[in-house]
Amino acid sequence: MEKEFIRNFCIIAHIDHGKSTLADRLLQITGTISDRQMVEQVLDSMELEREKGVTIKASAVRMLYRHSSGKEYELNLIDTPGHVDFSYEVSRALMACEGALLVVDATQGIEAQTLANLYLALDADLTIIPVINKIDLPSARVAEVAQEIQNLLGTPPEEILAVSAKEGTNVEKVLEAVVERVPSPRGDTSLPLRALVFDSHYDSYKGVVAYVRVFDGMIRPEDTLRVMSSGIDFRPVEVGIFSPDMRPVSVLSAGEVGYVATGLKTVSECRVGDTITSSTSPAAEPLPGFRHPKPMVFAGIYPVENEDYERLKEALEKLQLNDASLVFQPEKSQALNFGFRCGFLGLFHMEIIQERLEREYDLDIVVTAPSVEYEVVLRTGEVVRIDSPALLPDEGLIEEIREPWMVVQIFTPMEYYGTVMDLVRRRRGIFREQEYPAPNRVQLTFEIPLSELIVDFFDELKSRTRGYGSMDYHFAEYRPGDLVKLEVLVAGEPVDALATIVHRDQAYHKGQALVSKLKEVIPRQLFDVAIQAAAGGRIISRANVKALRKDVLAKCYGGDVTRKKKLLEKQKRGKKRMKMIGNVEIPQEAFLAVLGLEED
Template sequence: MDHIRNFCIIAHIDHGKSTLADRLLQITGTISDRDMTEQVLDNMDLEREKGVTIKASAVRMNYTAEDGKQYELNLIDTPGHVDFNYEVSRALAACEGALLVVDATQGIEAQTLANLYLALDANLTILPVINKIDLVSARPDEVAQEIEDLLGIPAESILKISAKAGINVEQVLERVVKEIAPPIGNEVEPLQALIFDSHYDSYKGVIAYVRLMHGSLSAEDTIYLMATKTAVKPVEVGIFAPDLKPVKRLNVGEVGYIATGLKTVSECRVGDTVTLVAQKAENPLPGYQKVKPMVFAGIYPVEGEDYENLREALEKLQLNDASLVYEPETSQALNFGFRCGFLGLFHMEIIQERLEREYDLDIVVTAPSVEYQVIKRDGTKLVIDSPAQLPPEDDIEEILEPWMKLQIFTPTDYYGTIMDLVIKRRGTFVEQDYPAPNRVQLSYEIPLSELIVDFFDELKSRTRGYASMDYQFADYRAGSLVKLEILVDSEPVDALAAIVHRDDAYHKGQALVSRLKKLIPRQLYDVAIQASSGGRIISRANVKAMRKDVLAKCYGGDITRKKKLLEKQKRGKKRMKMVGNVEIPQEAFMAVLRLEDE
């Protein structure tokens, strides 16, 4: 065990985490130069395109250090985005140390801080590394000073590297060997292994990524999953090299995988503890929790006959992603579809793109909403995630909405514009902190419903991309909330309904009606678009009818002939309106999201 080192890399998005992992794999000879591609560990197309790690992955490297000894290094690559916070915390629990990669041009950002605090909570040894020193705009000495102010590690001892150019990368491995402690654990005790990630393989079932804390595991043992109370005989056990490589046994302190043969990821959850049926551990490892979706949206097929294909696609996605939840729902406007729960807006975007790309589906996604708690007058409590489920206003005592703790990390120049943005979104200021010169960390509390709609885009545009943010769930609080309904041609369109703050209802209703007026195509008769809230209409606009000039052939003669023709046209339009059906385009459903641009 003295020769094992388990570590991860934590960094803000685009600070060079995956590139550094590539270099380490090359230097240790884990991957031959012939097989080398950029971002080896990011094997999804979406990960490469967006330049962000979505799934955690692991790899074992063998490295001969300067002291001549051979070391086994297990690198656990963590997702960088705030939506996958729980997975990050489990991956950190599987390590003893973390490389903190900071971009020499950008300095420390919010995500770096958020994951750094998680790593410090998990008592990991932190090794700061300043990356991208080969760029013209790099300012490594300033960034080193920022890190010293934050962590108290002397600036001159911080490694300065360029992962892309391969400068000083060898020293990173030496530091890992010297400064990160070997794992501690007892081989004689019953097996306790932490599942820090999993994926689904169509031949081997669910593959659980594990770190053995105590005990050992051979391919013949029958394992027991403590949270889901499932016993199963594994198909194989093995290590990541970086492809799956079966081995006879895994020992304490090592990182590897168990191919369980289970059919869904939900039976083998991230954070669960694996032990043996023959010799069970008394207690599971701490920190396990069931991941809760925060953002909900309806997904509907554009063509009704694609409904079954959409169901199959969601089933397959759920095999790999236990945090995606869905259930069937129907909408008057969009017919049959599914109500899906996501970890956050980025997670929702990833799922949407995967459905469109990997399964070739045309889908309509409704505006996202959050989970509200409704206390009724008779004292019962309802949990709703769609405005359509809201009971009549007379029955409601109060509505509670989720609030988040929000940290924004920004250069001090943008202090005012960020304050303005958060206050506009009903946020409240908590405190501020100056972790580095010219940098401020602002802490706020803000409703989640205000955060999921365009907040991040607006923050980036107001601060020229310099600000970064991170958020965690705080609690549920009562708010003065009402349902905003949109009626098209006197029919309520449930997919356009939203739950909004009473003070914003008029402004939002008006903005939405104006936006829909531009988006809904003209029919052969007048179409009224109305916004209603609290039982009254608060805004209305008409989409004018397309008119055919029926009087073109009627020239000269008596006026009554013209009147007769117009009367006939009027009767025809009335009849058409009775059977008419207004087509609402996908852009109209997305209009709910982009009201702030008005």
């Protein structure tokens, strides 16, 4: 199709503002999907996506739409992930478009991720079409939300579309606005091929299937292509479009969106943001913006049963085929035996991987408390990166420890201003600025250590603001901090899986809280078990789990007192021996106790 009849656009929104439902209605109206094939959240194919109401994987679909002028247009909708952990994937999907539908819930108004994704869209120089969704709800505040959008974008209220994606009200106007307001794609078919990979998945028959937007040149199934970052050459197994299922075509030309089945074996060979070109006449330079997504949060994943180790390894390898941002390596823990140290983009990414391991691969796993990656400067001047507290060098060798800091934007109604400030202050946050994008709403910007952010910060923000607060964050820099390793010793043995790196000021309080919690969850043995917290080379807290007492005198009724003394002495010797060789089983609740530590 001619470039002037092509429109590439995406939908950006906060979680649960109706992005996937609007995509469903657009597919129905354009006849891309028949009513018989229709299911809710067509583009969210994963069970977890439907359940959590958030898009995890990007997807694309081509729709043919006949405008009121009688001309037929090719509309390529690129559905972007909706969570802050996947902001890099969102930025690549936005680069593949010329326009974006900004969907705002009529009952909730603008929220933090709406703004975060909007700024990404404005950076990518996209045409923004504001859409207010859920106008059918009794609590809808259409006029107020329209005013918020006008204050933010300067769009006149009459140009803001008010729709109900669920009921289908005014959705036709959205398609008209896309055709009329979104510019047609630029690009030249005579130039060397440059196609942006904005997502990919692994297919056991076709290898890695790269989702591409062609900027210059053409892709034909018989061409030999090259991935520019790795220099890997391949012959496509198939070239096609999403409609919404995969349909082969003979050519993809500049301006079009489709897929290339590469036949490559791992997603890491064809990463999101990479550029595909021709190997015979390659482009001079790749498209800008490509980088390797860097894991920010690390945790140990261990099988509950040791014999499941190989099954866990296979499951992680299969997940990595579709998700190149998941990294893992084997690890051994004294308490949990053999497992894997895994790196994730964020807490939500970690939660998704954990649930998929349990559901799709039927594994019983223990996940240790998440930690972040620290930079340790040794006295020799060498800088080492550690992602597990167990790997921290001896204190005498360390010059300084640097921790990752994040810039956090919190969007909340004015009445929760004080409680949000208090929450951030307790988590070592630094206030930067505040703005008032809408009446009775405030946007607060803070700097905060990532280690404080990953432990129930979002849950506490939601509870303190009764669900109205929302947040977005991005990496700022590594900064030196007065940090120490907080170790836990159970029966004199350090338990590496319970070790954490904390600020020195918080070590005593956290150590005491952790010891108290472990005393509740570690079961009583036939001998006294000492639980100790140590930081900076000294014990800072201790609690004892009292021994279970077996009544050895139960069988003594009457007789000489020496018989009783003899039995008690025998028991005493047995307890002493057991204390030397006894093993304390630590249940999974103990590892979760590290997560559940409440701030004072």
